[in-house]
Amino acid sequence: MASAARELTPREASAHPVPESIVVRFAGDSGDGMQLTGGQFTLSTALAGNDLATFPDFPAEIRAPQGTLFGVSAFQINFGSTAIETAGDQPDVLIAMNPAGLKVNVEALKLGGLIIADEGEFNERNLAKAKYAANPLTDGSLAKWQLMSFNISQLTMDAVKPFGLGNKEALRCKNMWTLGLALWMFDRSRDPIVDWLKAKFAKAPLLVEANVAALNAGHAFGETAEIGSDVAGGLKQHALAPAPAEPGLYRTVTGAESISLGLVAGSKLADVDMFFGGYPITPASAILHHLSRLKEYGVTTFQAEDEIAAVASAIGASYAGKLGVTSSSGPGIALKGEAIGLAIMTELPLVIVNSQRGGPSTGLPTKTEQSDLYQAVYGRNGDAPMPVIAARSPADAFDVAIEAVRLATQFMTPVMLLTDGYIANAAEPWKVPDMAGYAPFPVTFREEAPAEGEAFLPYARDAKGARPWVKPGTPGLLHRIGGIEKQQGTGNIDYAPENHQAMTDARRDKVDGIAAYIPDQEVTLGEEGSKLVVVGWGSTFGPIHQAVRRLRARGLDVSHVHIRHIWPMPRNLGDLLRSYGKILVPEMNTGQLKTVLRDQYLVDAKPLNKVSGQPFRIAEIEAAIEAALA
């Protein structure tokens, strides 16, 4: 465990040559190990005490043809000495491992930003694949940025020569050389990387040595090469002070990890074992992977034959007395729709996690979007209400997953948890919570048989509108449930008109009534009654928050409201929204929350939409706020 806390020297505290945050983007071929490099850089950055946010951006193809534009894999990290909530608008540094990586990413680079390129890869073949007519490293076309190019491929080969690796294997160490250089640039420790390499290649000591040699060589290159640290345009070493943070134990966490952990924590708080039925789909599979390793926590995982079987098995498990959980992304959620209706009809607990991606249809499997809000709230046949909640960041997803379990088990209902590809893959520091601080919400299985001569009523309702949960195997409580309309109380088949009306109302009232059991909506930043409020949900939290913070610092009368409970909404939300002069709703869709807000509260919510597969940039939201207030 590293300690990040240290006092700033007076010079550090007063001087301001150092930016508060820096955005670095690693870009290369999907075979270059960019995600790995980025992940390890993230780890060492977290250990240095910086706050950070990451944005892995990779192609859907597992091994896209080498050197092509569509095969470019990138990893962006924003880190600094202030609170970081987005992966950064524009990179300050772009590390391009090949021409395609440069071409795809260079336009995003800040004017005057630094390009570090592996000139060894800028050969005719790769330039042609990246559709460069001339070598950009030499034709002056990169003049608006600072360019540092050196032959990373050759330098890596030289560094690992003593280990006698084949050409291909030796070149694979390129990413470690690059990482070594990046670690030097930002004064990061190599130790955790070395530990990690030792563990990863425990069975191949030669590879450990070669990779460590490459890492050290890259680091030494930064330190000793002929690039003077004072020379304009040269490599500079940046020491970013640790970000202020509440004291406590920290770790980095991705959304997929924190949702998995939150589901386990939720099932423990509910005192019920979890059954997870899943089917592989990007970007949701990581949850299945994480949970399948947690058997000792009472988790049973089942990789089903398809999305429908995944949800149906979870419903069967809930019927049998475990907490059924399933997870997918948009197309898979569509397939689960009918079965989710069955869970609504049979009033069984079920958690459905939707890691949203670009749609419709197969859409953009590896790119992020928030376009399944309609699907979550409205996307089933019949009047089929269901609570919907959304995570706003990887760390937030832990609490949201617990909340999903609470609602499902307390109200005997399926619950949709919305997250997205960005949250699922992105990492951020997470202050590990003290589980003792969470109030348990243990479920009570009905075990008592009714008195002699009285019938058991599986659809009798408690004060919250929830029906009893009975485990098959319990004597005296035998009953049948199903998807056909149920008679009130008995649960027997009943098609009577007044019964369907009453049951439809009861299902609606139960879900609407949840609003009384969730917290009131808070103003996330700012206050009630500003000239403008920016209302968001899900992973747009970071850019909205930063944009509002910056504009408030400049004196603009703007606030931020971020909604976790999408359905039902907090009871005070309508009044809160009506207190503002204007309402702006940025979403990575064509305006779905905006429509729901208009429908629920008759407010003039204005959309700000982006569906490029990339998260919002802070500047985009700032501009929209300024335009709205102009």
Add this chain to the structure above:
Amino acid sequence: MNDMTPITTKPKDWETDQEVRWCPGCGDYAVLKAVQRTMPELGVKPENTVFVSGIGCSSRFPYYMETYGFHTIHGRAPAVATGVKLANPELDVWIITGDGDALSIGGNHTMHLLRRNLDCQFLLFNNEIYGLTKGQYSPTSRVGTRSPSTPFGSVDRPANPCAFALGAGARFVARGIDVHKNLVATLKAAHAHKGASFVEIYQNCIVYNDDVFAGFTDKKAAPAKQLWLENGKPMLFEGGARGLALDTVALTLKVVDVEGGDWAAAGVIVHDETNRSVAHMLVEMSAEAFPVALGTIYHSPAPTFESAVVEQNAQAARGKTADLQKLISAGQTWQVEKEPHVL
């Protein structure tokens, strides 16, 4: 489950107060009675029994059984049942399905349930028609079946349920007839088998496909067209006057006449229910040239899915403690002792 007191129930104990709503004369009534007669003989408790069904006429079945029951959605009963059994392997799970439910919309789940070998009884009521939707042809309908959706006759070849089951890796495959007294024995054999027990029940739909099985179920046709298999017994029918022998040149089955009861001399083979190759031949016999193989066709137990899952879960958890605080604190962590500076 160590209580050794024998469990005694009567068929009536397995009936609910719900009015049975199949068409008068439907074969489903006979199957329901057979199941309710079978249950007391199994010595099982109603509260440990779960009937799971999909959608279709037969899938109303759970409402009529005084057990736990789940009437799910079209085709998905095997998937729901898998969740039930994995969540509580102590439960005795019965799946009730039909030819459309199990082989059309739910074909995928049927295949995977069988290959995984989930311990359950899988009763496929085959009436070769969609009854509940008013008579469209089904995946088991014979070529030329005229129905509202195929007014000029169906043109696609039917699926053979037992061949499908064997192909999917089922370890127990049997056939029965709705009104035949042997159905109880077949259901008992299915229950005795630990694993997925696939039972195709020829069930007459009196409204939309009446007498489609009369060619072998009619009293007159029965002796020549029904071959009731018994493990270790020769494959004889027509009162022992005929039997099945192996054509060792063509590697197929053939019908042979048996003179004076000497089946061995006629080359009639003895039913070995563990013989998968012969099982394939038995389920594929053509209706014209052969009798219909009935009873337990194939029975060769293998480890069940839920027991493998339970065992692996236990093994993976062995020696580990479930410390939630430790779990969430895992990985590379760092301690912030006090705020380094205030902005």
